Amino acid sequence: MLEVPNIIEEGEFKYIEEGEGKVMLLLHGLFGALSNWEAVVNKFSTQFKVVIPMLPIYEMPVRETGLTKLTEFVEAFIDHKGYNNFDIMGNSLGGHVALMYIMKHPEKVDRMILTGSSGLFENSMGGSYPKRGNYAFIEEKVRYTFYDPNTATKEYIDEIFETTNDVPKCMRIIQMAKSAQRNNLADELHKIENETLLIWGLNDTITPPSVGHDFNRLIKNSTLRFIDECCHAPMMEQPEKYNIILDEFLNQTVPV
Template sequence: MKYPVHAEGRFQFIDEGKGETLLLLHGLFGALSNWDGIIDKFSDRYRVIIPLLPIYELPPREAGLEALLAFLEDFVAFKELTNVTVIGNSLGGHIGLLYTLKNQENVCRLVLTGSSGLFENSMGGSFPKRGSYDYIRERVAYTFYDPAVATKELVDEVFETTSSIPKCMSIVGIAKSAQRHNLAKDLHQINVPTLLVWGLNDTITPPHVGYEFNRLIAGSELHFVDKCCHAPMMERPDEFNAILDSFLEKYSSVPMAEATVRS
C-alpha cells in the first residue's frame, strides 16, 4: 500500500492532502490503491479521502447498495465532510449516485467513470468461480484494455477474496442489488456539475452507457479515453487526471448555490 490506511472506529480510509474534499469510491473488486494516481496528482491542492467500503464484510442477507449507502453516509458524518466532490468508479459510481441523489446539498461536483447504475456486465458477464485462478486472472484482465495492467498482485488480491464462500455470497448479493437499482428514472434530479469519463473500450459498462448517462444527467460532460477499458484512472491516469483537473478548475470558484448545471 503506497499510502497509509487510517483506522478510526469501524472505518478504514486513506486521507491525504488539504483543501476541498475529493471523496473517492472504489468498485466491487476495487481497492484503495486503485486511486493512487489521483492522490499523486491532487493531494497538493485537495484533500483526497478514500473509505474502504465494507463490500466483503456485510452479512450476506444485508449485502446490497442500501447498506453501502448507509455506510457511506455514516462515514461522511463521522468525518464531518462537507461540500464534497464525489468520484466513483464502477460500483463506487453507483453508490456515489445514490449518495448524491439523497444528499445533494452536500455534493458540489460528481464524477463517474465506468459507473454502474444503468447497465453493467458483472465480472465480464458472470459471477466469480471459486478456486479457479486462471478464471479470475482472465476476468480481471477483461476489465483492462491492456491485460498487463492486471498485475499478479491485483489478480492474487481478487483470487483471495473470491476463495471465501461468505465473501462470494456478499459479492453476488451486491451485484444483484446493483442490477436491481436502475437509476434511469432518477438521474434527471441531479443538478450538480457532473463529469463522465469513460474508457472507449469498456467491456463492462460499454460506451453506450456513458452516452446514456450523458443524456439523462442534464448538462453533464462526457469524455472518452481511447485504448482504455473499465478503470481509466488506473489504465490511463495521465489522461484521466487532465480531464478531472480541467473539470475541477472549471467549477472551483463558482459558489455552490450557483455551481449547478441548470437553474
C-alpha cells in the first residue's frame, strides 16, 4: 500500500499529490482506495505531478448520489486547483467520470486513460448488489473482480465489508451503481477527440473484453491494449505490465 500518504485537505476537497510536473489526475472506482494506484504513483511521480482526489461517494446526500453530482465534484476540484492541459486516468466508475468530464471540457484535457471503465456496460458486483452483514458473500464478490483471487487481501476485503455493512454507505453504493448502469454513453463517445488509451484485462468479468472493443470502436483516437491473466483492475493485478503500456503511450503521444 501507499505508505501513509499525505492527505491534503482544502475546504471540501481531500487528495494526495506526489511529484512535480504535468498533472496526471487519477480517479478511483466505486470501491477504490488510494492504494489501488500505488504502482502508478511510484513510477510516474518521478515525471508527473500525480494527483488523486478522494471522491465523496459516501458523503453525498442519498437523493443526489449519482454520476452527475460526482462529475460536478471533479469539475469543482479541477477548477479549485486551476488545472489545464492535464492527463486524466480512471478505473471502473472513475473512468465513467473521466468520460463525462472530458465530454464537457475537452479543451482542458490532453490525454485520457481508461481501464475497466463503465459507461457502456458493467456487470455490477458480479451480477448482484452487496448483501449487508454477509462476509462470505462480500469476499466472493471482491475476489470475483480479480483473475488471481489472492490479489484481494484480507485487509482489502475487510475494508469493503465494513463499507457495505454501513447502511447509509450501502444505500449510496446501490444508488451510484444504478446511476452508472443508467448512464450509457454509447451515443456520445464519438464526440471525444482527445488521444485515449484503453487498458483492459483480458479476463475482466465486470466490463468484459467486448466492452473494451466497443470503447475502441466508438472513441476516434483510441488505442486498445489487453493484459492477459488480468481482470477488472489491471493497475493492481499486473502493475508492471500496466506501467509499461502506459509509459509507451505517454511517450508516443504528443500532448496538445
